[in-house]
Amino acid sequence: MKRREIVKVLGLGAAAVGLAACTEEKAPVADCKPEAAPAPAAPEKPAPIEWKMVTTWPKNFPGLGTGANKLAELIGEMSGGRITVKVYGAKELVGALEIFDAVSRGTAELGHGASYYWKGKSTAAQFFAAVPFGLTAQEMNSWLYHGGGMELWEEVYAEFGLIPGAAGNTGVQMGGWFNREINSVEDLKGLKMRIPGLGGEVLKRAGGTPVLLPGGEIFPSLQSGAIDATEWVGPYNDLAFGLHKAAKYYYYPGWHEPGTTLETFINKEAFEKLPADLQSIVRNAIRVANQDMLADFTAKNNHALEQLVNEHNVELRKFPDEVLMQMKELSDQVVSEEAAKDPMSKKVFDSFVKFRDQAKKWHAVSEQAYLNARSL
Numbered sequence: 001m002k003r004r005e006i007v008k009v010l011g012l013g014a015a016a017v018g019l020a021a022c023t024e025e026k027a028p029v030a031d032c033k034p035e036a037a038p039a040p041a042a043p044e045k046p047a048p049i050e051w052k053m054v055t056t057w058p059k060n061f062p063g064l065g066t067g068a069n070k071l072a073e074l075i076g077e078m079s080g081g082r083i084t085v086k087v088y089g090a091k092e093l094v095g096a097l098e099i100f101d102a103v104s105r106g107t108a109e110l111g112h113g114a115s116y117y118w119k120g121k122s123t124a125a126q127f128f129a130a131v132p133f134g135l136t137a138q139e140m141n142s143w144l145y146h147g148g149g150m151e152l153w154e155e156v157y158a159e160f161g162l163i164p165g166a167a168g169n170t171g172v173q174m175g176g177w178f179n180r181e182i183n184s185v186e187d188l189k190g191l192k193m194r195i196p197g198l199g200g201e202v203l204k205r206a207g208g209t210p211v212l213l214p215g216g217e218i219f220p221s222l223q224s225g226a227i228d229a230t231e232w233v234g235p236y237n238d239l240a241f242g243l244h245k246a247a248k249y250y251y252y253p254g255w256h257e258p259g260t261t262l263e264t265f266i267n268k269e270a271f272e273k274l275p276a277d278l279q280s281i282v283r284n285a286i287r288v289a290n291q292d293m294l295a296d297f298t299a300k301n302n303h304a305l306e307q308l309v310n311e312h313n314v315e316l317r318k319f320p321d322e323v324l325m326q327m328k329e330l331s332d333q334v335v336s337e338e339a340a341k342d343p344m345s346k347k348v349f350d351s352f353v354k355f356r357d358q359a360k361k362w363h364a365v366s367e368q369a370y371l372n373a374r375s376l
Contacts, residue, residue, distance in 0.1 A: 059089025116197030168293030199256025
C-alpha cells in the first residue's frame with residue numbers, strides 16, 4: 001500500500017473502534033464522538049529561591065538599614081518572586097563586623113555594609129568606600145561603572161569568594177560630633193574618635209586615636225565618654241541615632257568621606273547557581289538601590305539639619321580652613337603610604353588617582369563652576 005492509503009485505513013479503524021464502544025454502551029450513534037485526549041497538566045511553579053542578607057546596620061535603621069530592605073524588595077519584585085531575600089540587622093544572625101566572613105563561607109548569600117570595614121582582610125578594599133579628599137558620589141559611580149573601578153573591586157573580592165556591587169551612597173558626609181571645639185589640628189591630639197577606614201588613619205597621623213565601632217554602639221560610647229567624638233553619616237542618620245543628645249558641636253564638611261559608597265557583596269557560588277536572567281536581575285537591582293539611596297539622603301538631609309539646629313540647639317561649626325588644609329596634607333601622605341603596602345592596593349589607587357585627576361579638571365568648569373556661580 002501507499003502511505004496515504006495506510007493512514008486512511010488506520011483512521012477508519014480507529015473510528016470503528018470508537019463506534020463499537022458507543023454501541024456496546026447502547027448510546028445513539030449520532031451522539032457518539034471520539035473521546036478527547038486529556039489536557040496536559042500545567043507545570044508546577046518552582047519554589048522561590050530563598051536568600052539571606054546580613055547587614056552591618058541596626059534593623060530598619062533609616063537610610064542604611066532601609067536601603068538594605070529596599071534592595072531585598074527590588075530583587076523580589078524584579079524577579080517576579082523567583083528570589084526572596086530575608087534581611088537581618090546587625091547581631092540578628094551574625095555580628096555587625098562579621099558579615100563579610102558570613103557571606104564568604106555561605107552562611108548568608110548577601111551582605112550589606114561598607115568596604116572600609118574590611119581593610120584588615122585587604123588594604124585595597126577601603127578605596128572602594130571612601131578616600132579622604134577623594135571622589136564625590138557622582139565621581140565614585142563614574143569610576144566604578146565607567147572607569148574600571150568595578151573590575152578592580154571584583155578582583156579584590158574574588159579571593160574571598162565574593163562578588164561586590166555598589167548599593168548606595170551617602171553623598172558628602174558631615175565632619176562629626178565633638179564635645180570640644182576644633183580650632184586647630186592641635187585640638188585633635190589625644191582625641192578618641194569613632195572613625196573608620198582611611199579617615200581613621202589620618203586622624204592617627206594628626207595625633208588622635210581612631211576607634212572602630214559599629215553603628216549600634218556609637219551613641220552609648222559617646223554618651224559614656226568612652227569616645228570623645230564620632231563621625232557617622234549626616235543629619236538624616238545622625239538625628240535618628242540621637243547623637244545630638246551626646247555631643248555639643250556638629251562640624252562640617254566631611255573631608256574624610258566625600259562620597260561614601262555602600263556595598264552589597266554576593267556569595268559567588270550562590271550567584272553562579274542562578275540562571276542568567278536572575279543573575280542580571282540581581283546585578284541591576286543593586287544598581288537601582290545604589291541610585292535610590294543617594295536620592296534619599298539628598299532629599300532628607302537638610303530638613304534633618306534644620307531640626308538639629310532649630311529644635312535641638314545643636315552648634316553647627318565649619319572646620320577652620322587651616323585645619324582642612326593640614327588634614328589634606330596628612331591625607332595625601334597617609335593614602336599614598338596605604339596604597340604602597342601591596343601590589344593590589346597600588347593598582348587600585350593608581351586607577352583611582354587617574355580618574356580623580358580627570359574628573360577634577362572637568363568639574364572645575366562644570367559642577368564646581370556652577371555651584372560657585374549659584375552662590376554669588
